Amino acid sequence: MMVGKVVHSRYAGGRTPSEALLEARELSTKSVHSLSFSVRKGEIFGFYGLRGAGKSEAARAVMGLDRLMGGQLFLDGKPVKIPNPGQALRLGIAMVPEERLTEGLFMKLSVSDNIAVANYRNSSRFTIVNEKNTSAVAGRFARDLNIKLHSVRQRAGTLSGGNQQKVVIAKCLNARAKLLLLDEPSRGIDVGAKEEIYAIIRTLAARGVGILVFSSEYEEIAALCDRVALMVDGKIAAILKNDELNIRDVHMLIMGKGDVE
């Protein structure tokens, strides 16, 4: 089995646990079944499994992209209904989707429009957009996240993969996300930018943002997550703490019990 090239950065240790930010109880859609998990403020919680194990579908269930067939979500202890991504965003839940090109970015729009799009509430009055404000906000995120660009008016499609991913993250942060879902956050991104993205994720967690990482890269999960849900066939097979992670056991589990290659 192909596992573990080089682990570029190591897990930096857990943060002090605080109250639960999001709790899912028995969440089910047509492709995931009875998912129960919770993520705390400042916690990085991972979903790991093979392709097709239902990781992206778990993210879709939380964002209101797939219709819930059962179960309940609690945000800050209160039951919430999330019928669509718009409602998720209003509640402070944002997603960096797996497919950057088809779901994350507007390639033809400027970087500042991309960053502003999920939250015009703070940069518009009576639906009239304050361009100075959106440019300033974009400029601030570009500095914060070290996005390399000529101008915030530059088309997002002209940026490199890593910088595009940072723009998507900036969009989510600008929407005042207190819970951030990242689906395959480093796919198609070069090694250097990958490290930067990890650093950004850790910084956000340190600021108290709750983070869900959905990934099929073991190193990514091991380097980032405080706890990990292992997914098999649309179900959570186990939830492990970072120090309980063991590549051999984890893979035996997600490949199906006792099935060792």
Add this chain to the structure above:
Amino acid sequence: MNRRWKFDKSNYQKLVIVGVLLLIMLALAVLSREFLTVANITNVLRQTAATIIAGCAVTMLMVSGNFDLSIGSIMAIAGTMSAIFVTWGIPNLPAILLSVLIGTLVGLINGFLVILLNVPSIIATLGTMYAVRGVAWVITGGNSISRGLGKGFTVLGRSYVGPLPLSILLTAAIFALFYFIQHRTLLGKYSYAIGGNRRTALLSGINVNLVGVVLYVLVGTLSAFAGAMMASRLGVGNANIGVGFEFDVVVAVVLGGTSLEGGEGSVFGMLVGALIVGFIANGLNLLGVHSFYQDIVKGVVLVGAVLLDRVLQARIRR
């Protein structure tokens, strides 16, 4: 840090199309003495007014990735109804407003069919194109409505405010309004976003359906206004108004750099596109070219302009 955007593709495209317009005007000014006169230019502007008015909303609709074929039919029903309302004794202004409201309603039906029932936009609006004009034929019984209209009926299309025709002033106001809406309001931003990438728009919390319906309603409303204006200019309500007009608008919009896939385009480009078409037709008239040839020229110009744009774009994309 802020210099480079000036060479952005969309600005470059605008530069090219304005250049083409100026070139055409220059050529016509050289070829015909009558071309560059106030009377002639005013005349062209009045003739293109309807295209520009409807084009404002159509540009935004097409930027959002949708399409509307029922524009000409909406003009017809609004034009005939504005005349019929007047013959019923309704004063001119309310008659115009009521006929515009009919266009709003047709737009709402289009929006409902395309956005909520997911009928492909070409099919849905092809349907309303036939049905709405059919209604206009039925209502008029195929007759022109000109008796009992009175002088007031032609105010919208023919009157002057000082030296300027009212219709041109209104067109300019609507254009300015839509320039603002497209570039400075959420509706404008969202229409670019939806046309650029529908799934991202959905994930970004944009109410994709609402924006789509609003854009169809705007197209219906403005097309109806253009129809009422045209009926007023002609001094008659006729179900024959605006046959093929939707394609004039689409030609202007596409010449103006709006992509059929959506995501890019501007009302400014549409304005220049409408003027190019208007001036070419006018120039050919002045030069005594038969109108049959004008259609050939229109077709060649449309495809030629889009090809030119492709070639130039490929060249600057080092």
